[in-house]
Amino acid sequence: QVQLVESGGGFVQSGGSLRLSCAASGRTFSRYTMGWFRQAPGKEREFVAAISREGGSTIHADSVKGRFTTSRDNAKNTVYLQMNSLKPEDTAVYYCAASSLGLGSSRSRYDSWGQGTQVTVSS
DSSP, X not given: OOOEEEEOOEEEETTOOEEEEEEEOSXXXXXXXXXXXXXXXXXXXXXXXXXXXXXXXXXXXXXXXTTEEEEEETTTTEEEEEEOSOOXXXXXXXXXXXXXXXXXXXXXXXXXXXXXXXXXXXX
């Protein structure tokens, strides 16, 4: 497994932007597909975005397409989630996760998780 630590969350007004980072431990970061999920109070954890091992392919949930972009820097063992045009409904705890499988949106594919970072968007 890989250890993951998210950062970059905070409080932002509607229409604003934030960039989340997720730093991974170890020297095998490039072997993992990386994903972003979020969980709002009282709701299930949902898929946001994922990026392939070398960063050549990404997938994004319909709810964030055109607003959020995930990227990675394997030299820095870090994956990013750039969030633009934020809406109050984006308020949630955001988690990054690592998978030894290929690109996918199912939670069950991911076996290492960070502790999460809170994003709050005010209207």
